Amino acid sequence: MTIRNPELLNAVARQYGTPVWLYDAAVIRERVAQLRAFDVIRFAQKACSNIHILRLMREQGVVVDAVSLGEIERALAAGFSGRGDEPSGIVLTADLLDQATLARVVEEQIPVNAGSIDMLRQLGTASPGHRVWLRINPGFGHGHSNKTNTGGENSKHGIWHEQLPDALQVIREHGLTLVGLHMHIGSGVDYGHLQQVCGAMVELVAGMGHDLEAISAGGGLSIPYRDGEARIDTAHYFGLWDAARKEIEARLGHPVRLEIEPGRFLVAESGTLLAEVRAVKDMGSRHFVLVDAGFNDLMRPSMYGSYHGISLVAQGRPQPAGDALLPTVVAGPLCESGDVFTQEDGGVVVTRDLPPCQVGDYLLFHDTGAYGASMSSNYNSRPLLPEVLIDGDAVRLIRRRQTMAELLALEAV
Numbered sequence: 062m063t064i065r066n067p068e069l070l071n072a073v074a075r076q077y078g079t080p081v082w083l084y085d086a087a088v089i090r091e092r093v094a095q096l097r098a099f100d101v102i103r104f105a106q107k108a109c110s111n112i113h114i115l116r117l118m119r120e121q122g123v124v125v126d127a128v129s130l131g132e133i134e135r136a137l138a139a140g141f142s143g144r145g146d147e148p149s150g151i152v153l154t155a156d157l158l159d160q161a162t163l164a165r166v167v168e169e170q171i172p173v174n175a176g177s178i179d180m181l182r183q184l185g186t187a188s189p190g191h192r193v194w195l196r197i198n199p200g201f202g203h204g205h206s207n208k209t210n211t212g213g214e215n216s217k218h219g220i221w222h223e224q225l226p227d228a229l230q231v232i233r234e235h236g237l238t239l240v241g242l243h244m245h246i247g248s249g250v251d252y253g254h255l256q257q258v259c260g261a262m263v264e265l266v267a268g269m270g271h272d273l274e275a276i277s278a279g280g281g282l283s284i285p286y287r288d289g290e291a292r293i294d295t296a297h298y299f300g301l302w303d304a305a306r307k308e309i310e311a312r313l314g315h316p317v318r319l320e321i322e323p324g325r326f327l328v329a330e331s332g333t334l335l336a337e338v339r340a341v342k343d344m345g346s347r348h349f350v351l352v353d354a355g356f357n358d359l360m361r362p363s364m365y366g367s368y369h370g371i372s373l374v375a376q377g378r379p380q381p382a383g384d385a386l387l388p389t390v391v392a393g394p395l396c397e398s399g400d401v402f403t404q405e406d407g408g409v410v411v412t413r414d415l416p417p418c419q420v421g422d423y424l425l426f427h428d429t430g431a432y433g434a435s436m437s438s439n440y441n442s443r444p445l446l447p448e449v450l451i452d453g454d455a456v457r458l459i460r461r462r463q464t465m466a467e468l469l470a471l472e473a474v
């Protein structure tokens with residue numbers, strides 16, 4: 062929520078047009094610093110996979126998680142490597158390996174965090190000795206929405222905890238090298254579940270009869286999207302995992318590396334979506350403000366009923382102060398009723414109290430650095446938006462707006 066300077070916002074909007082994504086590098090650096098206690102910070106780049114953001118992470122000593130061939134290519138382009146000393150490189154986390162991705166991880170010797178035993182077999186056959194993690198589904202999960210709960214029997218993710226011995230058998234048969242165990246039970250994990258995951262990790266390692274180098278705490282650290290929401294206590298978070306790690310070390314008799322794999326925590330608060338108000342209308346009892354960004358750009362409200370703070374940057378008049386706030390529905394341009402930024406899970410349209418908006422004003426959607434641009438689509442044939450990185454006084458375009466010609470290019474067959 063830091064990019065609030067109206068002059069800066071106006072300059073960016075004038076130069077690059079609207080809608081536009083903005084990121085504040087200082088916020089990312091601050092969040093990285095808060096997790097330094099962990100041996101390895103591995104950025105879950107699905108949250109924000111722009112190569113320049115990945116480079117910024119690399120400059121901070123943060124390594125990277127990839128979940129697809131495309132994310133591997135982005136990480137390589139940003140200067141990460143698969144080969145060599147593993148903590149400095151890329152890990153691919155997935156539940157399956159398509160042929161092209163399998164070929165690339167073998168070529169680049171990228172360690173694989175396996176979410177299925179079939180993956181292990183395929184990798185073991187193609188690349189004996191390959192370094193692997195096991196992503197374990199401990200039988201329970203938790204998320205800010207059912208769609209972001211990645212544990213338990215309704216989730217497709219990970220190797221079921223009771224099948225760990227089978228996975229280890231495949232590892233031995235194929236001469237794979239086990240790096241460690243990994244658990245990510247969802248996004249928005251609370252302390253209660255965290256303690257449960259730490260306990261499950263200790264128990265699994267105790268019973269597995271196989272050595273390992275590392276454990277991964279996964280990601281899932283929440284951020285305060287609403288004013289007044291508590292901020293996660295990273296020291297406490299680390300403390301719980303560190304205690305689990307120490308129990309594991311005592312059992313194994315050697316040091317064990319502790320990794321963490323956040324996406325949202327590192328980037329969400331750095332990001333703002335700036336959109337322009339293009340229509341204001343009343344519909345029965347509802348007051349609508351329509352902006353030029355849609356759910357093809359910022360999908361989270363439509364997908365999960367997620368809340369993002371919204372604020373006004375008035376244009377051509379002083380910032381409204383002391384005006385009565387209007388209960389407002391904020392919506393986009395898409396030809397679909399669900400294209401509403403103020404809604405709750407299940408598509409229930411709600412209002413947000415905003416100052417009166419006029420056509421030409423800007424609205425800011427806050428905390429959109431994670432799962433904002435990276436979840437955008439071309440729905441309604443709308444081009445992808447530009448991304449701008451603000452680093453102190455420097456304002457840098459890190460992705461230009463997709464052109465109409467690019468939008469049509471793939472169909473020129």
Ligand code: LLP
Pocket residue numbers: 105108154209211245247248249279280281282322323324325326361431432
């Ligand atoms: N590690 C693994 C294996 C994951 O699957 C994920 C997220 C993360 C780490 C990072 O989770 P985070 O720290 O960002 O919560 N689109 C949804 C979030 C989906 C997350 C999927 N996996 C949203 O907008 O909230």
